[in-house]
Amino acid sequence: MGKLKTFKGGIHPEYNKELSSSKAIRPAPIPERLIVPLSQHVGAPCDPIVSAGERVELGQKVGHSEAYVSAYVHSPVTGVVEEIVSRKNFAGQTVTCVVIAADKEQADFPKRSGFALESFTGEQIREIARDAGLVGMGGAAFPTHVKLSPPKDKPVDTVIINACECEPFLTCDYRLMIERADDLISGALMLKKAVGAERVIIGVEANKQDAADILKSKASGTPEVSVELIEVKYPQGAEKMLIYALTGRKVPPGKLPSEVGCLVQNVGTAVALFEAVAWGKPLYERVVTVTGPGINEPANLLVRVGTPISVLIDACGGYSREAPGKLIMGGPMTGWAQEDASTPVVKGTSGVVVLGKEAGAVVEESECVSCGKCIIACPMMLTPNLIVRSAKRGQWDRAKEFGALDCFECGCCSFECPAYIPHIKYVRRAKSMLATATK
Ligand code: SF4
Ligand code: SF4
Secondary structure, rough: OOEEOOOOOOEEEOOOHHHHOOOOOEEEOOOOOEEOOOOOOOOOOOEOOOOOOEEEEOOOOOOOOOOOOOOOOOOOEEEEEEEEEEEEEOOOOOEEEEEEEOOOOOEEEEEOOOOOOOHHHHHHHHHHHHHOOOOOOOOOEHHHHHHHHOOOOOOOOOEEEOOOOOOOOHHHHHHHOOOHHHHHHHHHHHHHHOOOOOOOEEEEEEEHHHHHHHHHHOOOOOOOEEEEEEEEOEEOHHHHHHHHHHHOOOOOOOOOHHHHHHHEEEEEHHHHHHHHHHHHHOOOOOEEEOOOOOOOOOOEEEEEEEOOOOHHHOOOOOOOOOOOOOOOEEOOOOOEEEOOOHHHEEOOOOOOEEEHHHOOOOOOOOOOOOHHHHHHHOOOOOOOOHHHHHHHHOOHHHHHHOOOOOOOOOOOOHHHHHOOOOOOHHHHHHHHHHHHHHO
């Protein structure tokens, strides 16, 4: 094999995917009570359109917003609305939630059959994505219908499926590639039609050769779909890094992928679009990897949105003797540490990772030793050390000059830093101060 494509910078953390990679997707238990946040996405939160005491059907819309940048929310079960409450979400923000008591018996979703892609226009696919409440399922949770509507003067010629899953520990996308390859390719072709692109490239990290082989064989009769292996490196799945690795195109700072004719969507989103278009199924469940040294039986679970993560931990044999360390929603690089396991799963939850005791130890940051490791690691070619220095001094414009606004919070800088400096904490402070200053 020749040299694999990649980007400059990045890191090579321990991937630890073997804990769950061989575990086929299985359904998680449906809890008696689900807590469904009405803001699970980038953009305007939804308003509840159901009230306490009302019966709801599986897949019924329970949250609506007139705002274009938003994503509707649907009931993950058939049951009765218990109450509408405000509570903290995984990121510590207070959001409105619909609490639903699930019926004991749950019927399967009534799938539509007889699907043919030719009978859908691009506009219809975009509308279905909106009606189904689709969002980017790699974690960012950006509303899919908005991404599928790039500016008219920025035509998209290439759809890229992010099949890297470069976050350590996570294997939910890998299992979808193995188990749902046909649906993934159909979803990719729907994305292509929705934006009028010419081709689809599925970018797979080289540590998933078997998944790439399956996808290649399934796509062999579809010349507009290609599967490319790329180097194993974090954050290979970040949009700008992936576009550069696969097409050689550079998205300018502050611009979107459509600037260079690309649309990037994650594996889970492509499968969810397939389900929405072919089956008429809204996004109310997703695959979540539950793993880490603190979990007895790591697994890939199909989980209803609104399920507390404690239910998933129990379904995986509970905490191991390594726990309690750190409980993370998402992957260890970009996920959110949780204080307890009552947080409900949302559309963007790709994993629940429980690290061992040593990860729970508090490490104090020390002074920067000017080693430059953070600069070498930064895939955006920023100077993270200088962003931190500026932020510590309250020099927000200087932080901006050093690229604070271009930082996408991948965490490579902190990973390499011998002084244990939490760069992202300072970047977020700078972003928030700069945003306040422009209001
Ligand atoms: S500065 Fe931002 S983009 Fe660069 S390595 Fe650090 S977190 Fe990643
Ligand atoms: S890696 Fe840490 S210690 Fe080294 S230059 Fe960057 S901030 Fe300073």
